[in-house]
Amino acid sequence: MFFLFIGASDVCKIPGISAAGANPAVIPFTAAADADVLYYGRPRVVDAVPVDPEGHPTPALITRAAWEMARFPFIVVRCGSYLPPACPHVDLKCDPGGDPSLVSAVPNAREVFDAACELGRSMGGMKEPYVIGESVPGGTTTALMVLRSLGVEGMVSSAGPLNPINLKETIWQKGCSRCGGGFGAFRDDPLKAVREMGDPMQAAVAGFVFGLPRDARVVLAGGTQMLAVLAVLRAMGWDGKVVVATTKYVAQDRSCAFLEMASSLGAEPYAAPLDFSRSPHKGLADYEKGYVKEGVGAGGAFWYARELGVSVEKLCGKVEEIYSLMMGFSG
Amino acid sequence: MFFLFIGASDVCKIPGISAAGANPAVIPFTAAADADVLYYGRPRVVDAVPVDPEGHPTPALITRAAWEMARFPFIVVRCGSYLPPACPHVDLKCDPGGDPSLVSAVPNAREVFDAACELGRSMGGMKEPYVIGESVPGGTTTALMVLRSLGVEGMVSSAGPLNPINLKETIWQKGCSRCGGGFGAFRDDPLKAVREMGDPMQAAVAGFVFGLPRDARVVLAGGTQMLAVLAVLRAMGWDGKVVVATTKYVAQDRSCAFLEMASSLGAEPYAAPLDFSRSPHKGLADYEKGYVKEGVGAGGAFWYARELGVSVEKLCGKVEEIYSLMMGFSG
Numbered sequence: 001m002f003f004l005f006i007g008a009s010d011v012c013k014i015p016g017i018s019a020a021g022a023n024p025a026v027i028p029f030t031a032a033a034d035a036d037v038l039y040y041g042r043p044r045v046v047d048a049v050p051v052d053p054e055g056h057p058t059p060a061l062i063t064r065a066a067w068e069m070a071r072f073p074f075i076v077v078r079c080g081s082y083l084p085p086a087c088p089h090v091d092l093k094c095d096p097g098g099d100p101s102l103v104s105a106v107p108n109a110r111e112v113f114d115a116a117c118e119l120g121r122s123m124g125g126m127k128e129p130y131v132i133g134e135s136v137p138g139g140t141t142t143a144l145m146v147l148r149s150l151g152v153e154g155m156v157s158s159a160g161p162l163n164p165i166n167l168k169e170t171i172w173q174k175g176c177s178r179c180g181g182g183f184g185a186f187r188d189d190p191l192k193a194v195r196e197m198g199d200p201m202q203a204a205v206a207g208f209v210f211g212l213p214r215d216a217r218v219v220l221a222g223g224t225q226m227l228a229v230l231a232v233l234r235a236m237g238w239d240g241k242v243v244v245a246t247t248k249y250v251a252q253d254r255s256c257a258f259l260e261m262a263s264s265l266g267a268e269p270y271a272a273p274l275d276f277s278r279s280p281h282k283g284l285a286d287y288e289k290g291y292v293k294e295g296v297g298a299g300g301a302f303w304y305a306r307e308l309g310v311s312v313e314k315l316c317g318k319v320e321e322i323y324s325l326m327m328g329f330s331g
Numbered sequence: 332m333f334f335l336f337i338g339a340s341d342v343c344k345i346p347g348i349s350a351a352g353a354n355p356a357v358i359p360f361t362a363a364a365d366a367d368v369l370y371y372g373r374p375r376v377v378d379a380v381p382v383d384p385e386g387h388p389t390p391a392l393i394t395r396a397a398w399e400m401a402r403f404p405f406i407v408v409r410c411g412s413y414l415p416p417a418c419p420h421v422d423l424k425c426d427p428g429g430d431p432s433l434v435s436a437v438p439n440a441r442e443v444f445d446a447a448c449e450l451g452r453s454m455g456g457m458k459e460p461y462v463i464g465e466s467v468p469g470g471t472t473t474a475l476m477v478l479r480s481l482g483v484e485g486m487v488s489s490a491g492p493l494n495p496i497n498l499k500e501t502i503w504q505k506g507c508s509r510c511g512g513g514f515g516a517f518r519d520d521p522l523k524a525v526r527e528m529g530d531p532m533q534a535a536v537a538g539f540v541f542g543l544p545r546d547a548r549v550v551l552a553g554g555t556q557m558l559a560v561l562a563v564l565r566a567m568g569w570d571g572k573v574v575v576a577t578t579k580y581v582a583q584d585r586s587c588a589f590l591e592m593a594s595s596l597g598a599e600p601y602a603a604p605l606d607f608s609r610s611p612h613k614g615l616a617d618y619e620k621g622y623v624k625e626g627v628g629a630g631g632a633f634w635y636a637r638e639l640g641v642s643v644e645k646l647c648g649k650v651e652e653i654y655s656l657m658m659g660f661s662g
Contacts, residue, residue, distance in 0.1 A: 073456045088450045119419045127458040
């Protein structure tokens, strides 16, 4: 089963940090709109397809395409998105994450973890794999903060070809000053790392996985944001087997260290071989240049559809088709 | 996977109609408390175990016992319960059903059906069976109203040894006068039967099943309330295979016509062979006298646990154990 956890971090409101949402006014809608795209094939909470400032479409359409081809079961779990999606969902009733350079990011990280842990406990026992994706604008920054707080080396990814590394460093430094943090400082208290420096999605997904039976087949569907979740789990002593499934755009991103970090965290990496290099649509073709890259569990949904026997060609073709429909192209 | 749909009908506020809740003031909590018992082994929205006026415990403890022994995946879906449960759940955001003798019971039955249908669509594709239970105080009366409106003969069950048949007849007559109903009157418009005479759980479960792939393995976990749902589905042309799993207390209840109705609706019946005849606890032993009988998907949860290899003896023993714990018995 595919689970989409939708959350938020006020980090996304820092100018220059997030590529999700065409402009800051739209960012609050992004995660909810992504859930609706997965669910209905189009957003319902807003009347526009989520795009980045340059018009590149949300990776939710890759996730949607994978679902249309493979029809795997899925559900949306809200963990602090600014708005609820229109589609049915489980609501863990938590707040959006605060900006860790200013405040404790997730003051009730333990409660969020526990609630999600109970959800994992109740949803455990399926024969299906548990493929878990996320949509959290600003989430690669909070991933960096948590990975470093837990002593994991390496730069995180970003949703554009130019990773705003300097800005992420500044937020890291400010956060450390605020709460006495530092590299490896919260290694012995991973939920403190989330509370001070993370976002509610991290607490929720870590709790959910922790609640599953230890032999559940877990696929964390994302790039460096899911590595941050895995770092939390490992620091808590969770020793389950896990695949971290992302797209080739993250795995090949030389500004980040996905494969090295996955290896150091004991995860089996998967890089979805998406290929839009011959797409007639600039918005998609630009994925090959490093725009968007990943999100909404795109890489893991692709993994799941492949697992269910759908070919790479059919998946990429379906993405093109949905994109054309969503954007109103005639072709 | 086990799904517990929790709803409500204002019918339960008519004195003498519902055995759920020790007194009318507690009835609003019943469905939510049942969900919490399944989830946590004890209620959280109130500080007391749901019991009927004579102290017989909720069948949720049978459902909980089945889960503890078999650890099948489950989730709670709220469809109009007076209160939300404390446990994680999907909320279909509908209102409690009105009293059909006074008003249209579910004015937005179509919207509830559609939302649940979308949930079924997204949750489809699992290898597990779909075992679907309910908790709706007053729900056997609305079941009768809908079954008759759709032209299905037979009396429904009740949650006590004395079925308040005369009272149910009175409500039926008043409802028919109000909306121009009658036996078979809404046969061609089953959602009108639910809208005028039913409850939101019926719309929700029918929609959910309708949204599943047609080859899904569906087990409706309940007695005559689930037959009402099946009658709605059949009247809509749904021709899927289905088991209706209840307890032996409903199947053997001579005041109702469970087996005959199941047969006429093309369902395979299952009657969980519960046996509390030698229970040291009067509350449980009285199940053998026709108290409570069924609810919270108890019969279907029992079916599911048996399917997963748990013995009848172990299941009944676990019910005794949980009951002792819940009620604070030392033994």
